[in-house]
């Protein structure tokens with residue numbers, strides 16, 4: 001399998017730390033030093049579906065494929081207004097595809113899970129051209145009166161098209177039940193037969209616990225995938241990590257004993273865009289011609305669950321005509 005097209009889409013509205021400090025008891029100084037985030041893009045007039053459609057269309061255009069060439073669509077998303085039908089089935093018709101489609105909700109690890117599933121389809125020779133779209137709007141499940149969570153997130157979408165090739169080296173995904181440290185609950189409809197007490201919560205997060213779990217699990221996953229492929233950190237041009245907090249990325253980098261330049265970031269501009277953070281970064285770096293042809297890239301992410309994943313791929317340059 002290999003990536004032959006990338007795309008991304010961001011909401012128009014730029015929200016600075018200073019803007020947040022006008023209605024929350026926070027400051028640019030706190031947010032910048034604790035997280036690295038300076039601005040984020042938040043949905044205002046667009047929808048989550050619009051972002052997914054735009055990112056998906058850009059990825060298809062870059063790949064040279066039409067909607068009718070796509071054999072399978074995988075969408076990664078944590079929450080949206082539709083519980084059913086799936087977000088992938090809604091996006092499908094808007095990008096001109098008519099193929100099987102599947103949603104994954106693996107929190108911020110969704111992109112790596114989707115790659116892992118796509119690779120399994122390829123190995124089984126079931127589907128050739130697979131479009132992966134990660135479209136996320138965490139701003140819509142944060143409580144905007146809570147400074148602990150709302151300052152951290154941003155909305156956005158990233159997409160890739162994969163097809164036959166030998167560039168995807170390996171991936172691992174893990175699950176380990178720590179459901180209390182990060183969750184968002186919605187109530188179901190009332191029934192006269194089930195009296196279970198339910199309450200909608202906005203995003204609940206034990207920040208320090210998530211921080212520690214993130215550093216520990218990403219370091220473990222990276223070491224595992226390096227070892228089983230007989231590779232060293234020095235073999236990689238870039239480590240593309242989930243963009244949650246600069247300090248998390250820096251701690252993992254220190255564990256890998258690698259220079260800062262190998263750990264690119266976009267969280268300063270976009271905040272934590274959940275599963276979209278890595279594909280947005282891949283799209284922007286690829287379009288800026290930052291990946292060397294044949295370079296090894298290592299991806300690693302963590303998310304609510306706790307579910308985590310890592311992947312290794314070799315980059316092959318993509319020609320963008322737009």
Ligand code: UT7
Pocket residue numbers: 025026027030031034035108147148149151205206207208210211214244245272274302303304
């Ligand atoms: O995709 C996964 C999503 N989640 C994450 O990745 C989160 C991982 N965790 C983190 O990134 C960090 O734990 C945070 C950025 C969330 C918090 O940083 P921290 O250094 O762990 O701070 P803390 O939670 O220990 O809070 C320190 C202080 C507290 O005040 P006191 O108790 O020391 O008086 C908080 O109430 O900072 C206060 N605080 C804030 N102050 C200003 C918490 N949020 C804010 C805020 N502005 N936005």
